[in-house]
Amino acid sequence: MPPHPCWLALCPGPACTSSPAERLAQPLAAASAEALGWWALQFTPRVCRHDEAVLMEVSGSLRLFGGERALHERIVAGATDLGWAQCAAAPTALGALALARCGRSGAWSIGLEALLDGLPLDSLREVAAEAAWLSRLGCRHLGDVRRLPRAGLARRSERALLQTLGQAYGEEPWSAPWLTLPEVFEARLELPGRVESAPALMFGARRLLLQLCGWLAARQAGLRSFVLRWRHDFHRRDDPPLGELPVRTAEPTRQAGHLLRLLGEWLARVRLAAPVGELSLFCDEIEPLVEATPSLLPGAVEAVEGESLAQLIERLSARLGSAQVCRPVPRSDHRPEAQQTWRPAAQDDAPAMVPWPSMPQPAWLLSEPLPLATRRDRPQLHGDLTILAGPHRVEAGWWDTPGTAAARDYCVAWNERAGLVWIYRERRLEEGGGWFLHGRFG
Template identity: 40%
Template sequence: MHWIALRPSPDAAAAPTEPALVDASTALAWWALRFTPLVARVGEALVLEVSASERLFGGRTALLQQLLEPNRPLAQVEYAQGATSLIALAALQVHTCRVGQAAPVRGVLPDALPVHTLAAAQAHLPTLARLGVRTWGQLRALPRGGVVRRFGAEVVDALDRAYGQRPEVYPWLTLPDVFDAPLELAASVDAAPALLFGARRLLAQLLVWLRARQSGVLALELLWELDARRANTRHVDAHHQGGQQGRLELRTAEATQDMSHLQRILGEHLARVTLPAPVLYLRLRSLQTQPLGGESHSLLPEDVRKGDSLHQTLERLAARLGAHSVQCATPQADHRPEHMQRWQPWRADAARKENQGAMKSGAARAHSIGARGPKDSESERDVLPAADLYPTWLLPVPQRLVVRQSIPHYHGELTLLAGPQRLETGWLEGEPALRDYYMARSPQAGLVWVYCERLEAAEDAAWFLHGLFA
């Protein structure tokens, strides 16, 4: 058994390197849960039993270095170690060590620890001082029966737990299923963009919670409470339908722990909010989270991704320009190429569902190929699916081509390469389409996608250019 005791230093709040957190003790406890599930709060300190986690993190020294690494939730943390939790807590009071200093002596002798560091004996310190008892060893040397009659059984039980003769049982801390953190602002805020400063503190604590749960956030909401005495109902907008409260909801296409990205999106949304009254309180709450899988990093510099991803860029553009300014194509159940997709405002939740559907369809196709065997999949390559004939660029309106001696021309005589791909649809919509599509080669334009109208007389068929291949 090996225990580590942690405690925020008294000057941690005075000179933090990170944005001040709402609850430093809670944030430190959430941080410690990343390294062991056995974390308990004892007064102002935390105790961690890490013997079962040392191998996972590469040994005791490596675990302690990661526990106290620079991106921890608090800048100044005092810590100590011991064979039992009571020894670690006593060493924390006597041999405290801050990050950046040498670690306390590992071989802490419990017999030499001062008796005032034993919490169960603190109520009896005057009597123990008159008896000349100043250390744990001297207290343990007294007759057990006399100590129980004079000071109570709690002192003997604490000594047994401190020396490892009885098990140590604590109410272990657990993470809440939903992140919900309030914040009282130091001063009332009149402008919505100024709320971002307080929201940064809440996002910093959200990051600690997400890391401890190894999850990413998909949706969250920022709530603020207005000062009812100074409310101006003439400026109530869509974010203040409740009257005395405001609400702003953020959604992402992928689960993320990137607080800088969420902060930028939040700033874009707050820039368009008008507060009808000053804000006194903030609250950040998670609406939807998702476990994060491990990310494989490459040693090749060209494989290292730089800058924002595509969905992060789209989210920022939608937040800055408005949801209707960022359009995306949505597939439609129609065989006519010009009706196969519809443009609509891009939404993060819709993009996430589309990505999940693509992954499932890809997995199903891989399973199907694996069930048929490699020989069957190779034979399928000889047959060109109709979907593979679709061009990269589709013309908004098909362009009629010149036909000479029943041969269509587009920057020269066209040579038909593949086809026909027959299309008969649109009867119910009142726009019937009877077409034969071909992939053709133009002497100057390259590969093009053309079709002819299916008529009784083939020589009178009209040819149209409908797409271009990149």
Template identity: 40%
Template sequence: MPHSMSPMSSPASPEHGFPSDASGAHAGCAVPSAPRCYALADPSRVLIPDLDALGLGVSAGCTRSHALALAPDLVLLNPDPAREQQAFEALALALLAYTPKLSFAESHTLLLEVGSGLRLFGGIRALLAKVAATVADCGHVARIACAPTAWGAWLLAQSHAQRTPRRWHVVQDKTLPRVLDALPVSLAPFAAQHDNALLQIGCATLADLRRLPREGVVRRFGDGVLTWLAQAYGEHPDPRESFRAPPSFQAALELQARVDSAEALLFAARRLVMQLAGWLAAQHAAVSAFELRLEHELASRHADPLGGARTSSLTIGWAAPSRDADHLLWLLRERLNQTELAAPVIGLRLVASEVREYAAPTDTLFPLPEASDASLAQLFERIGARLGPQNVLQLSLVDDHRPEHAMQADAWRAPARRGRAGTRRKAKDAKDDSSAAAAPMQTTLDLPDVPLPSQPRPAWLLERPLKLATRGDRPVYRRPLKTLTRAERVESGWWDGDGVGRDYYVAADDQGRMFWVYRERIGGQWYLQGLFG
């Protein structure tokens, strides 16, 4: 199979008040509230009736006069081509997450060339399920079909929209002619131009059309019919211009009703996030922050909580750039749960503010360290979104010999955004002073046969040094302690008024527990600084 095209015959969007079980596109005009039923119609026929009109017998394809005879209160709405195009471009942006080769076709259909990405998405069935879920998240209902050719998939999608009991998914090239031959010729895009001429000459299916003399078909219908047949059956190339994503991302959505709570905005904002994810995939990029702008309903003159402003904004940022729609939605949900709206919202606009290049991780037999780092970064971002970024801290080393100043707690940042290389510091161990005095003389203390700790500094430091009692010039912490190492002298801090002069030792008691203690050079007082595990 050289390629597989997955077209969507996109029906009306529910957000504009049209039914989701009939094919077509939504209209963009205002709907009065008094009449009880509505239908979208062109100058001659009904395109989409709503559920009330459908219950009265109005169906797609009937004439306007017939529809008004069945439903006298029926309001016929005119299509808005500009808003229809905006809706399909928004849907195309979201579907760019699956393929960069996407094009528009007749009858409100999107064509996706997906043959090169079947292994990436787990096969044709898994891919079709993902595409259907994305279309549903964007507020549409699709009739999906696939075939080795673009026009073949288009025909199967039109057949699916009319709910004819035929096959809609064709994978192999040798199966395509047999499936297309059984389709009615009325599905062809040129059939409406010739009214019933094809049926009058006994041409009911595409197989009948193919059996007609070529000279007669060209003389009566033009040579474009034969070219179209060859493209549909894979006998002639079918080049198409792909949809191109804009260089920057900015998407807007008008809400169908005013929203008073921030949590309720997530359902509508999900459509914008799906468009952002598709745009990022097309640009091979990732985003580390975006801005959600809220358009508020105009407040009264005497009680305006926004001070005359019609818009407000929420800026959501995170450490590691991401293009995962689920991750972006999770962060947005946590932010909205902590937001209180100052006024009702009637519109949304999403702007990608910090876009960066993105290199997709490679699949390897053994996991790479970068994969675990990315998972850890997302975990910390979620904790920060839930508890607040000020409550997610990380310890960093500082160039200071004083243990209580050798580390500090800062707000967590991803490794990729730590700034200059000089920020990664290692604590400098105070060098042994060869001229320092040896450990004070102590009486014999029997100790278990345990090795000295491999690190000269313990991992557990007390928040404040603990003053120790002495017994015979020996420090005592519950039990008498014996020093095991030579003195490590630290003299530092004179520049900030917190100068110290200490001699550090590793000490142990008779049960083998080890401690980090020091003795003041002036005064000779002993203190406990830390404990070894």
């Protein structure tokens, strides 16, 4: 562990569009900052909110995420996707916050005085409150204030000014309550403009889904379902949402890429009743999810990134409709044509326990049994067929739909031209009592 604390501060808004004082005055939606804090908990359990920022102490996570540079780049990339453009590093929490407000990246390996002395007065809220009379004394930067006589500064200013300076420079302790994860994820996002088509909602939904995946990573869990809700822009905030899209997954997951593709397929089939002004995302159905551990052996083949079969089935079912993507499900029935049924592949039903057949059965069945000619009471298929095994009697289906009952004697037969085939003799006189070809063994 590094010998000193390592703090990161995340602030909203690009530095080039406004001054630090203007950003301090900008209101920030509490839900957005709280959701960013939940997202940050996947990197460290030491996350807190202070003023308009989210602060993270990451000294215990550096080795886990590949070192200072790798962790810093990963957090910056993720925070930028969530709309939080400023990220700064420093050995103290308030020092990192002051740097982030000024658009400086900071560092953990440089002395605090070198990082903070040149910052303007409005980089710290308590100093900005006293900036009017401090500027008349010739103070333009935090270093100028620190060089003033401490006793006189204490008499003329609030105690919070000296305390904040000491905490920013690491001379006094600073603490804040750590964030804790809620049991249920619910985040809201006000869209910057009217959205009139459902696929265009993906811009805002993507930001909410990234927050959700961070919350899941911090809980070491995967989701089974989530609900995207929207409110039309001419309705009040306290009105109930007027539209929602529930999305289920076949297996627990927190892969943002798969969830985004899946949601995109579902939104492509939605038609909005009116323009949308606000989105919200809700998730309460989660399960523990342990990530696969990569191999430590040299030359081991790592898993190829991409969709698994279950994820591909989910995406195709969302695009084509669940009834168009089906999978076979075994059934306990002696009639070969009734030993499986087809169900939507996206359904996660438990597989039925079906006993193994007591006689050889071919992998390929004819859709309709083919009547065979007979010669001297022997079935014909490109010549005489030789019975190799059987008969295996099947009598079933009398309880089922009228006309589907079966009374047959199955045999395995062969000749040089037809190969190995599966035939049966119909025992019901109304069916002709003859021989039929029902399958092939290869």
